[in-house]
Amino acid sequence: MALQQQSPSSFKVYIRWRPLSASESTTSELGRSVIQHESNQAISITSTSSSNRKRTWKSGASFAQVFPESDLNSHVYKSVVEPTLSHVMSGATCSFFAYGHSGSGKTHTIIGYNYEEDQHLGLCLSAARELFRVVDGINTTIELVGSGQDEYQEELSIAIRLYEVRGKCAYDLFNNGVECHIREGPDGRTHVRGQTEMLEGGKVRVRPIVAIPCWSFEELRKTVLAGLARRSTGTSSIHDDSSRTHAILELEIINKALLEARDAVIERESELVPVGKRATDVYIDEHHKSLIKTPEGKYVMNPERPLDQERIDIAEAEKQKFEARLKLAEDAVANCFTMRRHPCLGGKFVFVDLAGSEYFDQGTAAPAARPKQTPQEQRQGRQINTDLFALKEVVRARASNQARIPFRSSPLTMVLRSHFLAMDGQSTMILTVSPSDTQFAATMNTLKYGNLVGEAGGIREE
Numbered sequence: 001m002a003l004q005q006q007s008p009s010s011f012k013v014y015i016r017w018r019p020l021s022a023s024e025s026t027t028s029e030l031g032r033s034v035i036q037h038e039s040n041q042a043i044s045i046t047s048t049s050s051s052n053r054k055r056t057w058k059s060g061a062s063f064a065q066v067f068p069e070s071d072l073n074s075h076v077y078k079s080v081v082e083p084t085l086s087h088v089m090s091g092a093t094c095s096f097f098a099y100g101h102s103g104s105g106k107t108h109t110i111i112g113y114n115y116e117e118d119q120h121l122g123l124c125l126s127a128a129r130e131l132f133r134v135v136d137g138i139n140t141t142i143e144l145v146g147s148g149q150d151e152y153q154e155e156l157s158i159a160i161r162l163y164e165v166r167g168k169c170a171y172d173l174f175n176n177g178v179e180c181h182i183r184e185g186p187d188g189r190t191h192v193r194g195q196t197e198m199l200e201g202g203k204v205r206v207r208p209i210v211a212i213p214c215w216s217f218e219e220l221r222k223t224v225l226a227g228l229a230r231r232s233t234g235t236s237s238i239h240d241d242s243s244r245t246h247a248i249l250e251l252e253i254i255n256k257a258l259l260e261a262r263d264a265v266i267e268r269e270s271e272l273v274p275v276g277k278r279a280t281d282v283y284i285d286e287h288h289k290s291l292i293k294t295p296e297g298k299y300v301m302n303p304e305r306p307l308d309q310e311r312i313d314i315a316e317a318e319k320q321k322f323e324a325r326l327k328l329a330e331d332a333v334a335n336c337f338t339m340r341r342h343p344c345l346g347g348k349f350v351f352v353d354l355a356g357s358e359y360f361d362q363g364t365a366a367p368a369a370r371p372k373q374t375p376q377e378q379r380q381g382r383q384i385n386t387d388l389f390a391l392k393e394v395v396r397a398r399a400s401n402q403a404r405i406p407f408r409s410s411p412l413t414m415v416l417r418s419h420f421l422a423m424d425g426q427s428t429m430i431l432t433v434s435p436s437d438t439q440f441a442a443t444m445n446t447l448k449y450g451n452l453v454g455e456a457g458g459i460r461e462e
């Protein structure tokens with residue numbers, strides 16, 4: 001009998017066919033069939049065009065569901081995202097990745113091109129609308145404390161972050177596309193450092209990716225549209241208006257108390273910079289002045305200028321005072337979660353519109369038929385494929401419970417690290433594919449990738 005095994009790090013994989021585009025309307029369609037297994041589905045595709053030799057490819061039973069081209073975004077949302085809402089409402093992180101070759105429908109699925117009609121909204125906007133519905137309901141039941149401004153400290157809302165990962169950096173679309181550096185800190189966590197401001201007194205404020213709090217769905221929709229206007233496009237191997245970056249959109253359930261506590265951490269960090277620098281400068285200065293070089297070239301203590309340990313200790317004590325203030329601010333953030341009125345605080349939806357993977361079917365696609373790419377665009381294409389390979393390896397390593405998960409292999413996987421490691425999180429991949437026979441190789445490669453992800457991290461049947 002078939003058994004369902006769902007590992008904590010499982011990764012569900014869906015397939016979504018898009019309709020033929022206007023430019024493909026004269027091309028023939030791939031032969032497609034879905035084979036139902038106990039709970040999962042396998043797929044078979046056949047190239048039937050006369051210019052191609054007949055080719056067939058079959059997957060394993062790696063897919064949760066296959067959506068035909070007639071299914072609208074609202075249908076995909078109901079089947080894929082809605083069932084995970086309860087996890088987010090219990091404070092977990094649920095991530096959704098759209099993977100497919102350029103022009104296959106990733107942006108259409110994740111973000112959408114019609115921002116008004118419900119059935120066409122991208123998954124992220126449908127999820128935001130649903131989150132607001134649930135959170136507004138909770139707000140009417142939680143007891144708001146205090147009076148005046150304090151009254152609203154506990155009121156739940158949605159904060160949104162929108163950024164792109166391109167090359168080795170992230171670009172914050174809610175902060176004029178400012179370049180952010182992706183680094184691993186001494187604590188092993190990934191830090192995405194955005195805008196750096198030099199303030200008076202030597203304070204250095206480094207902002208993380210900006211989270212914009214929104215208090216209604218309308219406000220959030222407008223905010224998303226303003227950010228999307230800054231998305232960069234370029235020429236892919238398939239079309240001229242291609243997203244050449246991975247766009248990441250996060251929806252997090254927050255309240256004012258949490259936002260203020262996080263802001264306080266940023267302020268305490270900025271205050272620590274000059275004090276920490278002074279402690280280091282004093283230490284170096286004292287050791288420099290208290291040593292002299294002998295004629296033999298050795299360094300020995302200078303009897304006329306002994307080390308002023310008291311000066312070092314005062315500077316060090318000042319630094320420790322500011323470190324303690326930072327620790328208090330960090331504890332206040334943690335307290336927001338331990339004291340939360342509802343478990344949903346911090347719950348997150350993460351939507352990733354991956355940059356289009358690029359495949360060249362040497363047998364069918366004449367190079368002249370492809371849009372011309374600059375050397376820079378070709379380099380970007382290689383980096384995109386490296387990121388996508390790294391993502392697959394992370395999924396495989398997680399699913400097989402490997403001790404070392406290769407998050408560091410690419411900036412994309414570094415940025416996604418915390419989402420992957422979030423408690424009780426769930427991850428989902430939607431493979432977007434074109435039914436055109438001319439896209440057989442690209443479609444097959446997308447399905448192969450998803451098949452590997454599904455086999456590695458999905459629900460396995462035995």
Ligand SMILES: Nc1ncnc2c1ncn2[C@@H]1O[C@H](COP(=O)(O)OP(=O)(O)OP(=O)(O)O)[C@@H](O)[C@H]1O
Nearest residue numbers: 018019101102103104105106107108242243355356
């Ligand atoms: N399921 C669908 N139904 C209707 N139209 C679709 C669907 N999927 C994609 N399209 C249309 O196909 C075109 C290309 O889709 P989209 O921009 O989403 O591709 P993409 O995979 O994001 O491409 P790239 O990676 O190059 O940015 C768009 O005009 C989009 O509206």
